Amino acid sequence: MASSCLTKSKNFIICNLKLKFFSTDPTSSCLLFHHRHLRTISYPQSLPVRKRASYSEVHPAIGFHRCFELAYVGRRLHSTTCVFNDVHQSVEPPAHQVLDFPGGKVKCTQKLIFTSNSAEERVHCYRVLDDNGQPLTDIDSLKISKELAVKMYTNMVTLEIMDTIFYESQRQGRISFYATTTGEEAINIASAAALNINDFVFPQYREPGVLLWRGFTIQEFSNQLFGNKYEYGKGRQMPIHYGSRKHNYITVASTVAPHAVGAAYSLKMEKQDSCVITYFGDGGTSTGDFHAAMNFAAVMKVPVIFFCRNNGWAISTPVHEQFRSDGVVVKGEAYGVRSIRIDGNDALAIYNAVYEARQITIREKTPVLIEALTYRAGHHTTSDDSTRYRSINEIERWRGDQNPVKRFRLWIESKGWWNDVAESDHRSSTRKQVAQAIQVAERIQKPPVADMFNDVYDVPPRNLNEQQAFIQKTVKKHRQDYPLDVPL
Numbered sequence: 001m002a003s004s005c006l007t008k009s010k011n012f013i014i015c016n017l018k019l020k021f022f023s024t025d026p027t028s029s030c031l032l033f034h035h036r037h038l039r040t041i042s043y044p045q046s047l048p049v050r051k052r053a054s055y056s057e058v059h060p061a062i063g064f065h066r067c068f069e070l071a072y073v074g075r076r077l078h079s080t081t082c083v084f085n086d087v088h089q090s091v092e093p094p095a096h097q098v099l100d101f102p103g104g105k106v107k108c109t110q111k112l113i114f115t116s117n118s119a120e121e122r123v124h125c126y127r128v129l130d131d132n133g134q135p136l137t138d139i140d141s142l143k144i145s146k147e148l149a150v151k152m153y154t155n156m157v158t159l160e161i162m163d164t165i166f167y168e169s170q171r172q173g174r175i176s177f178y179a180t181t182t183g184e185e186a187i188n189i190a191s192a193a194a195l196n197i198n199d200f201v202f203p204q205y206r207e208p209g210v211l212l213w214r215g216f217t218i219q220e221f222s223n224q225l226f227g228n229k230y231e232y233g234k235g236r237q238m239p240i241h242y243g244s245r246k247h248n249y250i251t252v253a254s255t256v257a258p259h260a261v262g263a264a265y266s267l268k269m270e271k272q273d274s275c276v277i278t279y280f281g282d283g284g285t286s287t288g289d290f291h292a293a294m295n296f297a298a299v300m301k302v303p304v305i306f307f308c309r310n311n312g313w314a315i316s317t318p319v320h321e322q323f324r325s326d327g328v329v330v331k332g333e334a335y336g337v338r339s340i341r342i343d344g345n346d347a348l349a350i351y352n353a354v355y356e357a358r359q360i361t362i363r364e365k366t367p368v369l370i371e372a373l374t375y376r377a378g379h380h381t382t383s384d385d386s387t388r389y390r391s392i393n394e395i396e397r398w399r400g401d402q403n404p405v406k407r408f409r410l411w412i413e414s415k416g417w418w419n420d421v422a423e424s425d426h427r428s429s430t431r432k433q434v435a436q437a438i439q440v441a442e443r444i445q446k447p448p449v450a451d452m453f454n455d456v457y458d459v460p461p462r463n464l465n466e467q468q469a470f471i472q473k474t475v476k477k478h479r480q481d482y483p484l485d486v487p488l
């Protein structure tokens, strides 16, 4: 099987060309990992077996290829058993004692073995395009049309341009704050492309591309960043906290997962044919909320896609200081959630994985976890300088060789769907649109101060009325200290 390697945080992860979500059904015969002492797939009844050897005993001489083809080749192989053709003898394995436990029957073992805490063999990473944008497998079966592919690419470029210009406008002091999505353009756009507009999006904050894909205009983005009166949050939020009811995009609040699971649960109760997707970073998985949400979703069989953008860093904390596990994907297994690790810089891999996850979650009314390996190629936000805690070489490598936009461009160019002229036309018209939208947004009046006090209570409580009266009095008294374009 062809495979390639993704270097991340000094460890290698093997890239896998097969789209497989780990099953969490303990009765499934394709399970490699469920009962650690037992591999049901590996024992053809006709094959007499006396000895079952651990993976580490047999690797690499025998049995290796068989294990390798499976989607999951994680640390648990060290405590599981492998079949190999030239170690078969004529004695049947001893019958297992079975513990009839309330959570399900468990076979007993006489081996005193603790599971390993080190992931020497890491979970494979699903990938379709290689670093040069060439397919690693037959992708005609994907049925990605020229129209869809070009739309995905142009949206990625638009996002890139928005990031560049909005970031600069913060540097010029025109807006107070910004966070780029640099390096994660494919995650944003390809995941959005695989969803349906009826699916609800619960973003973290680095997913504006999902909203862009759904039709939020550059003017709407600009209005939010400048906090003018046309901004849907009425200027109550920091820049980048976008939200749009008509696009089923819940307002950014840096919240991780439980509210998304609750919404997905209600979709299930209402028997809707749609799902919820919730995005978060590797750092977000260190919150208790992530774990509560995963467990609730698994137990209540909730149609939610947990999409972890594992971009290597949570502000200045690298992933190896975030968790000791093999990333995030293995946590899905712990909670009984079907899971997959994918290359987050390969738009086609992301599209396939989200498309399939959506089918699974709606059809089976069950959660799915996707861990997309990528890299935060920009600073955390405009409040950060990432060169203080990571090398410029590391950043440059991900901006260059691993750039998801470049990789996808190589693919569409090789299909004859894109060329230099189309590229330069799209870039120059998008730059103009963003620049113009900023100029317009900047000139629009701010929302009135009164908007800070309305929309929550039908009848505002006394303390809010008092606060509103106090602020009006203060602003009137010190008019020169407050912006004149903000009505009271």
Ligand SMILES: Cc1ncc(C[n+]2csc(CCOP(=O)(O)OP(=O)(O)O)c2C)c(N)n1
Residues within 6 Å of the ligand: 206, 254, 280, 281, 282, 283, 284, 285, 287, 309, 311, 313, 314, 315, 376, 380
């Ligand atoms: C409970 C909580 N703790 C801390 C923060 C402050 N904070 C905001 S973003 C962030 C880093 C999150 O990193 P990650 O989830 O990996 O996402 P990324 O920024 O890398 O996309 C932190 C610590 C927060 N918002 N909430």
